[in-house]
Amino acid sequence: MDPIASLAYFKPELILIAAVFVILTLDLAGLSKPWLGYLSIAALIGSVASLSGNLFDTHWLFFNLMIYDGFSVLIQILVLFMVGLPILATIGSTLIHERQKGEFYVMMLALALLLIIMGSTTHLLMIFLATEAVSLSSYLLVGSQKFNKKASEASLKYLLYGAVATAVLVFGMSLLYGLSGTLALTEMPIRLAKLGPQAQGAVLTAMVLMLVGFGFKISMAPFHMWAPDVYEGAPTPVAGFLTVAPKALGFLVLFRVLTIAFPVQYHEWSALLVILSMLTMTIGNVFAVSQNNVKRILAYSSVAQAGYILMGLAASSEVGVYAVFIYLITYLFTNLGAFLVVGIVEQSEGSNLLEAYQGLSKRNPFLAMTLTIFLLSLAGIPPLAGFIAKWFVFASAIHIGFISLAVVAAVNSAIAGFYYFKIVKAMYLSPGDKESPIRKNHLAFTAVLIALAGTILIGILPSPVIVFVQHAFMSFRTL
Amino acid sequence: MNFPILTWLVFLPLLGMLAVMLTPKQNEKLIKQIATVVSALLFLLSLKVLMAFNLHDGGIQLAEKVMWIPQLNVHYYLGIDGISLPMVVLTALLSLLACVASYGIKDRVKEYFALYLLLETGMLGTFLALDLFLFYVFWEVVLVPMYFLIGIWGGPRKEYAAIKFFLYTLAGSLFMLLGILAIYFTSTPQTFDMIALRQNNFAAGFQHIVFLALFLGFAIKVPIWPFHTWLPDAHVEAPTPISVILAGVLLKMGTYGFFRISYPILPEGAHWFAPWMGILAAIGIIYGGFVALAQTDFKKLVAYSSVSHMGFVLLGLASCSAMGMNGALLQMFSHGVLTGALFLLVGALYDRAHTRDLSAFGGLGAVMKVYAGILIFVSMGSLGLPGLSGFVAEFMILLGTFKIYPVITGLSCIGILLAACYMLYTVQRVLLGKVNPKWEKLTDMTGREIFTLAPLMIVTLAIGVYPILILKFMTPAITALVGLLS
């Protein structure tokens, strides 16, 4: 499809682009910051609202550089929450300096756009461009609180690690191009098949090098080392965003690359991902156990969660694909919700240590309860969303016969219960020193409520989500 | 089906929980009233189910089946049969009594009763669910409120006990989850329907593995030796009403799992593993008895006695015979009643003396006459005195198992002996001997406490004297189950 015709399917992105520039202008014009925030959210809602027609038709846009399928629609909807909730929580928060909020919103909107693009392409060039752009923006967001030592350090680590990972990724991409002679993933299987078995080593090498780049994005062990530091150091709304958005897109891209470009090498990458999945979840969980900083616990937990999602990817059966995306969706609400609560507490207490959470159940029962629900969901306790997700990943492993993987995951889930309940324990069981109630921040509470609603609703009525993912998968399969 | 009685049974407490949450924190009286009324209604509902129950039908009754997650073929499927009915009645009864016994809770009343009602939903749901998915959901729902109830309102080492309980059970249930998934994917057509799954003849090797996975989940809950170590801690630290629920209902969930899932769906696995279960049961019976004998903490003693008594349930299960399994089911009921009563008694004593150290007491028989009478009564029930329910159950189990595992059963008989030893030793240390002047001022049982204990005593006596009262509900279902096993 040529660019002009493509624009018809490009309305959400156009709205976001427009919003980026409008808000930038209005910011310079001195519009009050909360209004900029509301506008940004309105833009996000508008972009989702502009989705029309049959969502599950597949279209190629911009000379096949972009693909518009069920998954990209899914991403467009998810982005509303991934970006919208942190923005909503930031409007009344002091975690992002008031003066920077205008730029912050612009950056977030730009990221929303880039994330959508990242999720709607099967072209190496576009993948690189979007991935790198998302990374660069993320580095900047992490470091945006520039007088915060931890934030700037996190930003630097993120930058350096990301730069090396991207370089490896690009090198892998260049090899892949050399082998296949094309940048479009869809053309690759045939081209690669022509090379014969002699080229298998090179193909796998290219794949592995690319895996490093995406592994960095999804914080897959052994490429996860940056994640805890960055998540801990980043401003909390940004950290929440980072644990869900780039990771979700990383998974989508990885899924696309592996299934579209390397279906022949399924056995290799599947076996590899099984091992890495075990490694990731184990490292994430084991490291989290001895932490006493809530944000860092959640950071390691999000590494571990990546391991669970990898289970579905490793299986890569139909159930596996459902598992990946259902997990991502539930994880979005749950983990983001948890980070939002952490942000509220941090703003009030100025600390993320477990001590700050002691007695929270008395000081603000609502916050304590919501955080507990998020943690329970992360631990996979029914009837919350996390359980459905866990159910699917376990199902995918069992279904395809990865028994050892399933067992490792089960053991890991039990370990995870331990540290999640460390937080719960601090909130409910330990007596706190302070009695003063936590200040109310209605917008942030609204954001938390939305995440909470998602967490509970998906848990009780998962059907719509499953149906959506099924349709997305169908449209993807017709490629 | 005009009135979805089972649904009401499961979700009425949830409604109650919402009502409690909407009540202002200060209005503790209203909160207690709500919880009590809900629990009482629940008990009445369970009686209604009892009335509506068809005695001659060994299958599922009053079933309610609605599609829940069509993509996964998950149904909202509730139903009751002779196996779950006693458990439901027991749960409803103990819930009501423990709720009344909870009036003594002073701290964070609102949260307590909200969680308590949530717990009720989880327990009843577990016993009524006939869909594996739904079963797992309720199974896990029980965990969370229990964690808080132990962790917030418990004793000095409550945090340790609570997390230990939680993690142990969570670990077990995760393996159970794997087992459930394996069953689902292997069945044709793929289904979570426990009843439909009985038609599947799974391969023997598969049954063995899956049985083990499920066993792990259930065994930890029961708890079967050597997975029992969470139990003493949890029991000792939990507040009295929660100990009652824990011992009275939660432990039964584990053995219920065998009755409901492992045995009917995996008969081959059951036969394969039954001897080992018998051995574990015997070890648990004797081990629990001996360890109970060594206790000086009243509550811990009762806790270890639970290990011993639940061993009998397992022994009955291991027999795979009608009599043994009938006995096992009866023992579940009876142990729930008796141990519940014992914990209430321990709690009553603790409320007065603020210690549970058995060596600190003595001669209370002269000071607290009613208490003494009730304690002796319940102890006698617990040690298997004929005429009380414990005896009938243990008798049936031993008699039913004897033919199949004579040696194991013979050894298990030592458990009866040990029960006499530790219960009498306890009675002696608490009630007999000279009165410690420190305790001369202790008041006797209050009306509320007697109210909580009297129904349990009546039930124990009624079943002990005329067991057909309850056996008639169980027997058809057990017969059907034994039919599946052979």
Place this chain on the structure above:
Amino acid sequence: MIPLHHILFFSSTLFCIGLFGALSRRHVVGILISVEIMLNAANVNLVAFSRWTGLIPVNAQVFAIFIITLAAAAAAVALAIVLTIYRNRKTIYTNEIDLLKW
């Protein structure tokens, strides 16, 4: 013309040198320099492949241009971040920047 292999050997060597540098430097800028070398290795690859194997040769070169562009953007970002860290911590040695750990 020299064979493709030799250019690939060259680019691989370049990549490995860059990787070595990225891992063995403790000066932040040193690491960034090494990363640039790695990117260049990829670009050399792309150009070589566009000449030898690419179906549509121009694509690879366009890709390379985007890589260079983004590398430039990355360098700008890096500059900003390095300056911030220098302002906050008065150091740009990686082993001294370890507030966030364990």
Place this chain on the structure above:
Amino acid sequence: MVNNASTLICFIPFLPLIAFAINIFFGKQLGEKSAWVTLACSTCSFVLAMLVIRPVLSGAVIQVNFDWIVFGSGALQFGFLADPLAAIMLFVVTCIGSLIVLYSIGYMHGDPRFSRFFAYLGLFLFSMLGLVLSTNLVQIYIFWELVGVCSYFLIGFWFEKDSAANAGKKAFITNRIGDVGFFIGIALLFYGAGTVNFTDLTHEYFHHHHQAILGIAGLFLFCGAIGKSAQFPLHVWLPDAMEGPTPVSALIHAATMVAAGVYLVARLFPLYEAFPHSASVVAVIGTTTACMGAFIALSANDIKKVLAYSTISQLGYMIAAIGIGAMSAGMFHLMTHAFFKALLFLGAGSVIHGTGTQDMREMGGLFKAMPKTAWTFLMATLAISGIPPFAGFWSKDEILTHAFLHHHPVVFGLLLAAAFLTAFYMFRLVFMTFFGKTRGHFHAHESPAVMTVPLMILAFFAIAAGFPGSPFMHHWFQAFVLPGEAVKANFGLMMLSSVVALSAIGCAYYCYIVKPEMPARITQAIKPLYQASLNKLWFDEIYGATVVRLFQWLAGTLFLFDQKIVDGAVNGSARVGLWISKIKNWIDQYIVDGAVNLVGAITRITSSILRLFQTGVIHHYLLVMFIGILMILYGITK
């Protein structure tokens, strides 16, 4: 008549139960009137029992049944069975029971838990009657346990005394040991024979189903009797049980409950008859017990202890009798013994009531102060010593005759020796208590009529109860119990046993009246034997050192095991963790405190160590990435 009786039979056990219920719930209001409730109920039971026994005497068997437990295909029935055996027991229990209730009114007068005592008595009578009327082994087992628990309550009635509390516990647990065997026996029988109903377990049945397992079942079943009837080696509880009030000792630990073991063996007589090996075990145990009890009784100084060992000895007689095949004789002795032993105990109770001591060394010369008690006591003593024509003579002689005639010379000899000892120690008791000079400091007085009247009634039975089985009535009793059994009186043996008894009395007279310093000389002469007797053959010490110690050790060890090993894989691994960090606080905080279980501890330690890999230094992170790449490449292209 029979139909009528089958209705009435149901009321017999439940009347005392009603008394129990009334006394438990309204005891406080009733005060001392509660005794009359129990008395009324037990008397009614006695009357009803008489009505039921009448048809039985004329050869009818009365039986009622109903389902009790259902399981799968089968059901276990409960009911009431009145046949000759049951009828005898029924008579003994209701009769003696009523008398003792009456006696207790006087004896327990003024006790703070007066009504409770009579409640327990009611419960006991219920249980005992239920036991007696049982139709099958399971039912007997159930009531067996119930009488056990009543015994527990009544022994420990004065629970403020530690010795009483301990004695009650000891009695119950010792009985439980036997009951475990009993239970296994029931199970074996259930699966071996397929039935536990007495009406099915007939001589003919065992004749046709002669499986070895049934013989073993018989042995296990006998365990129950060993416990309940205080046979060697489980007899240790009975002497201690004397801590209870004396009427209780009389009723439960002399006349009725302890006889239940004998009753059980008699019930299963067809089984033992069919399995001579099992029967010989019974005989050996019985004989041993008879001699042992008599031997220990020689040196006891506590009046009740003497009677207790005497009871043990006499029960051994009965058991031995059944063991050698003299079932009817055994039952006969059971009945006569019930009367005279109850009388002995009540007399002893009266003495204790009058003097306030139980130690015979402090008594003496009470004959004048308590003539009624003394006379009745003397009757009973003559009965137990086997002096014709008192009841004990006929029954004991019957056993000896059977042993002699059926070629059990060893049993005969030993039982004869036991008879000698019995007469000796009983008269030792009489002489020390009622004759000679008063040694203690008390003012003895005769007991009230409510106590002496039962004594007199019992004295009547002690004299007369032997006649139904004597040649004067053509051994009517034996024929009633076991129709068709040929019993012949052997006058030679009668003479022999009478002579033995009389010579024993003579010895006692010589030792304790003529030459009071004699016993001390004799004990000096046979010191080891005396010590053995005085220390009750050291049974308690041996059990204390072995069984009890073993149990305590096991309990303690297993608990430690539970704490340290099973659970404490935690603590173990915590200790392993010590070397990792020497800092104690760190351990406390991260390991001891946080460790939840084995996995938890290991995870925690691993975590605490592994987290150090997250150095915070970016080039380390990159190194990990690099190593990862190398390993993956190596792995994937291998």
Place this chain on the structure above:
Amino acid sequence: MEVLTAISKVGIYVIFGVTLLGAMMAVTLRNIFHAALSLALTLIGVAAVFFVLRAEFLGAVQILLYVGGIMILVIFTVMLTTRIGDRTIPTSNHQQWPVLIGALLLLLYFVRMIGKTPWSIKSELAVVSAVQIGKSLVSTFIFPFELTAVILVAILIGTVILAKSDEGEEKS
């Protein structure tokens, strides 16, 4: 002609050599400023390789953007954060020897992999002109081309946030 070819071939290897030398210096030199200068040498070398490979446009871009842009940024950074003459502080960390071994292993692996792979080499070597690139940038790749604008704007904003010094902000 053959001589010329030979010379040009030798020339190519010389360029390779110089480039690699520059790269090695860039990653090993202690003085970070010298390292930056060595990087410039490398980049120019790579640009030369581009020219050799008939990718003149890219070579030009390389010189303009890289040598002209990125190099400036790098040197800028160095100058803002380091005293240039400072030689005393080691700029390498302690893991250089293991990493060196690893890098050599990786190189070995690459060499073997490259040698083993049957590259599907076209019969005729392609030459891409600047015009072609320009055309494709405004046709096929119009979308990323435009997108880059947005990206750059976003990054610009972010960079500005970081770089601009707000005196008024208190340290948090």
